[in-house]
Amino acid sequence: MKNPRKNLYYLHGAIQHTELLYTIRQSFILEAEKRKRKQIKIFDSFDQRLFQKNKLLCYEDNTWKLLDLTTFQYEQKSPDKPDKKFYWQFCDKNLCDYLKDILNTRALIEKAIISYTQTIYHIKNSDKKTVARLRHFELEISDLSLPDNIFLLEEVRGYQKSFDKLGLIITDLAINEFSENNKSLFTRLLGMDIEPYSNSFSVNLKPEMSAATAIREIMVFLTNIMRKNEEGISLDIDTEFLHDYRVAIRRVRTILSEMKSLIPNDQYEYFKTFFIKVLKISNVLRDLDVLLLKKDSYRDLLPLAVKDNSNFIFKTISKKRTVELKKVKNFLKSTEYEQYLWEWQDFINRLEGMQINNEPLSRYIDIVARQRIEKKINTLQKKKFKFKKDVSPQVLHELRIETKKLKYMLEAFRFLYPENTAMSIINNLKKIQDRFGLLHDLLVQQNLLDLYFNELDAKGKIAGKEAAAFGALINLLNQQYQSAHRKSINKFHKFIKSGDYARLNHAEMIEERL
Amino acid sequence: MSVFALYNIKGGVGKTSAAVNFAWLSAQQDKTLLIDLDPQSASSFYFRVRAAKKHSSKKLIKKTKSLDKFIRGTDFPGLDILPADLSYRNLDLELKKSKNSRSRLRRILNNFKEEYTVIIIDCPPNITLVSENIFQAADYLLIPTIPTYLSELTLIKLIDFFTEENISQKKIQPFFSMVEKRKKLHLQKIDELSEKYHFLINHIPYLSDIEKMGEERMPVCSQRPASPAAQAYKNLWEEINKRIKNKDN
Numbered sequence: 001m002k003n004p005r006k007n008l009y010y011l012h013g014a015i016q017h018t019e020l021l022y023t024i025r026q027s028f029i030l031e032a033e034k035r036k037r038k039q040i041k042i043f044d045s046f047d048q049r050l051f052q053k054n055k056l057l058c059y060e061d062n063t064w065k066l067l068d069l070t071t072f073q074y075e076q077k078s079p080d081k082p083d084k085k086f087y088w089q090f091c092d093k094n095l096c097d098y099l100k101d102i103l104n105t106r107a108l109i110e111k112a113i114i115s116y117t118q119t120i121y122h123i124k125n126s127d128k129k130t131v132a133r134l135r136h137f138e139l140e141i142s143d144l145s146l147p148d149n150i151f152l153l154e155e156v157r158g159y160q161k162s163f164d165k166l167g168l169i170i171t172d173l174a175i176n177e178f179s180e181n182n183k184s185l186f187t188r189l190l191g192m193d194i195e196p197y198s199n200s201f202s203v204n205l206k207p208e209m210s211a212a213t214a215i216r217e218i219m220v221f222l223t224n225i226m227r228k229n230e231e232g233i234s235l236d237i238d239t240e241f242l243h244d245y246r247v248a249i250r251r252v253r254t255i256l257s258e259m260k261s262l263i264p265n266d267q268y269e270y271f272k273t274f275f276i277k278v279l280k281i282s283n284v285l286r287d288l289d290v291l292l293l294k295k296d297s298y299r300d301l302l303p304l305a306v307k308d309n310s311n312f313i314f315k316t317i318s319k320k321r322t323v324e325l326k327k328v329k330n331f332l333k334s335t336e337y338e339q340y341l342w343e344w345q346d347f348i349n350r351l352e353g354m355q356i357n358n359e360p361l362s363r364y365i366d367i368v369a370r371q372r373i374e375k376k377i378n379t380l381q382k383k384k385f386k387f388k389k390d391v392s393p394q395v396l397h398e399l400r401i402e403t404k405k406l407k408y409m410l411e412a413f414r415f416l417y418p419e420n421t422a423m424s425i426i427n428n429l430k431k432i433q434d435r436f437g438l439l440h441d442l443l444v445q446q447n448l449l450d451l452y453f454n455e456l457d458a459k460g461k462i463a464g465k466e467a468a469a470f471g472a473l474i475n476l477l478n479q480q481y482q483s484a485h486r487k488s489i490n491k492f493h494k495f496i497k498s499g500d501y502a503r504l505n506h507a508e509m510i511e512e513r514l
Numbered sequence: 515m516s517v518f519a520l521y522n523i524k525g526g527v528g529k530t531s532a533a534v535n536f537a538w539l540s541a542q543q544d545k546t547l548l549i550d551l552d553p554q555s556a557s558s559f560y561f562r563v564r565a566a567k568k569h570s571s572k573k574l575i576k577k578t579k580s581l582d583k584f585i586r587g588t589d590f591p592g593l594d595i596l597p598a599d600l601s602y603r604n605l606d607l608e609l610k611k612s613k614n615s616r617s618r619l620r621r622i623l624n625n626f627k628e629e630y631t632v633i634i635i636d637c638p639p640n641i642t643l644v645s646e647n648i649f650q651a652a653d654y655l656l657i658p659t660i661p662t663y664l665s666e667l668t669l670i671k672l673i674d675f676f677t678e679e680n681i682s683q684k685k686i687q688p689f690f691s692m693v694e695k696r697k698k699l700h701l702q703k704i705d706e707l708s709e710k711y712h713f714l715i716n717h718i719p720y721l722s723d724i725e726k727m728g729e730e731r732m733p734v735c736s737q738r739p740a741s742p743a744a745q746a747y748k749n750l751w752e753e754i755n756k757r758i759k760n761k762d763n
């Protein structure tokens with residue numbers, strides 16, 4: 001069943017507004033409800049996940065509401081407390097599930113608070129039957145470039161003609177309708193960024209680019225991601241900022257090391273050391289973030305006897321996190337960091353000039369990248385015979401590093417391959433990486449908890465049930481680790497043995513060029 | 515989606531008055547559709563809605579998919595109405611002609627599942643094929659009952675019919691309507707009937723505010739929310755919803 005239509009119009013200043021009401025009164029009866037002052041708060045993740053799906057999450061009249069911006073219909077409403085940061089804090093099951101799918105562990109950020117006065121007009125025919133509604137919002141906005149009068153014209157089911165007629169009356173008065181053409185205005189009005197942050201790896205490479213140009217493009221892109229995330233990390237808005245920041249650095253590192261034969265060795269070593277340092281400084285903070293994000297689910301799984309004592313653990317971890325965050329913030333603020341990044345950006349910018357004296361840098365990127373990827377695949381194929389059921393940690397580690405590098409390389413250079421082949425292999429690689437990521441997290445978390453417990457113990461600051469809670473949580477993580485471990489290795493084994501990735505080597509080559 | 519039908523074989527017992535007010539009350543929380551099946555189209559009248567010109571009973575039966583064209587928004591957000599039309603007089607005939615004639619209405623209503631949480635049907639008085647369709651389609655039959663001897667007979671008849679047709683008697687939810695507390699007979703009958711049948715506890719008294727709805731063409735619940743009439747409908751509607759919730763759990 002089709003929803004009744006709703007059109008949104010806007011005005012700068014209220015001059016035409018009285019004229020509009022006057023004109024409508026020529027053909028209809030207008031009945032106004034009492035004016036109401038209201039305030040609405042708008043929320044989204046830092047990368048505007050909801051807004052990108054044309055949804056608006058807002059809080060008004062002590063109720064959380066999810067508005068669809070294409071139909072202006074509320075899809076969900078749930079009376080609840082205002083202070084929510086993550087999806088799992090919402091009481092309403094449907095809303096919680098919906099947000100989980102879209103936001104995952106992203107925190108909600110208040111994008112805008114809008115105070116306004118609302119008047120609802122019931123537009124009636126000569127029978128005094130309502131045939132349409134007009135909501136008038138007078139916004140209290142200080143930004144003069146934004147409209148301060150908004151009208152929402154609502155169709156009443158079965159009275160299409162009146163709606164059409166009213167639409168004409170409104171546009172005849174030169175009142176603008178919100179549409180795709182002025183989306184940016186609407187976007188800003190809602191406190192959203194016009195170009196929201198995106199972490200997807202989408203550099204526009206072309207096969208005929210030289211290696212120098214392609215590497216430069218990639219590095220500029222990744223460095224921008226790093227820089228964009230710095231502020232979010234320091235303000236501690238969302239743990240995703242640090243995550244994305246670190247992923248960008250890992251990508252830089254992989255591609256740099258894959259291309260190291262093209263780059264002067266001293267420079268390569270210099271920047272490699274720098275990036276390793278940045279990752280190292282933020283390692284613990286990331287690990288603690290992951291642990292704290294799991295807080296509620298871990299807590300639920302703990303034995304009843306120590307459940308309440310687990311608060312002590314998470315308090316301890318939060319304190320540790322504050323210390324780690326400070327470390328990272330100070331580093332990001334330091335002149336050392338600025339100096340390094342300045343040199344790094346300078347190096348990237350000089351890459352293209354360097355190809356004059358450096359033949360390998362001037363080669364076509366498609367050939368260079370293909371060779372590197374082929375080499376990775378061949379290594380995997382050779383090593384796969386060593387992958388027995390009781391694989392040694394050493395071999396496992398090597399294989400994992402190789403596949404991880406293959407994934408980053410493929411993501412950067414997927415334009416070289418048929419889209420479907422590349423994507424299906426990237427997806428498989430991603431699944432494996434996620435599994436091992438989880439294993440890694442579980443192991444690291446156990447170690448951290450063990451470390452903190454010993455620290456407290458040495459100072460005589462822990463005993464009884466709180467100590468038991470520590471034990472129970474470590475035990476729980478270990479159980480999860482054990483059950484995930486075998487499964488992950490089996491999946492990985494299957495993938496490596498399948499040799500599916502070798503399809504890339506046979507994928508149609510790009511036409512030979514001189 | 516819950517479907518409620520205001521039903522009584524007897525005429526003039528307060529079906530339409532209750533349907534209109536329950537629909538309004540329901541729409542305060544849930545998207546609600548009021549279906550006016552009575553050829554007299556009294557509920558459509560209360561909401562100042564006229565049927566679209568092309569709407570006829572043939573359409574209701576055959577063109578279920580395009581039925582939404584005939585639905586009208588009321589003055590109240592969240593409350594829509596499928597208006598009646600004089601041609602509903604022929605509804606019986608039309609239903610007889612169609613296959614699976616008893617479950618026809620239910621299937622028509624299933625098309626509205628996405629759109630509405632609550633459907634309220636205002637029924638015409640009499641027991642015919644339309645009624646049987648209503649018994650199948652409705653989750654609950656709300657039976658306004660004037661506390662008199664005659665009402666008891668009609669209630670017994672309805673229960674018998676349900677037993678014969680093997681329809682769950684739990685669907686039948688009678689309540690007292692147009693109760694005049696100063697009439698001794700009414701009070702006696704209420705006590706007597708309450709003991710024998712599962713009457714809802716709240717009742718609708720005889721009140722002039724309810725009669726006035728005809729002039730005002732507005733549900734008394736919206737027009738005079740503080741009046742005893744509005745309170746009576748509100749209490750009864752809350753009780754009905756509570757009963758449903760208890761049953762669901």
Ligand SMILES: Nc1ncnc2c1ncn2[C@@H]1O[C@H](COP(=O)(O)OP(=O)(O)OP(=O)(O)O)[C@@H](O)[C@H]1O
Nearest residue numbers: 525526527528529530531639692719720721724725
């Ligand atoms: N509780 C009440 N107190 C006073 N008058 C009432 C009450 N309920 C209904 N009426 C009046 O009684 C008349 C019949 O009521 P209503 O139309 O609601 O009954 P009905 O069962 O739908 O009738 P019909 O069988 O004709 O459809 C109307 O004029 C109405 O205003």
Ligand SMILES: [Mg+2]
Nearest residue numbers: 529530552556
């Ligand atoms: Mg009636």
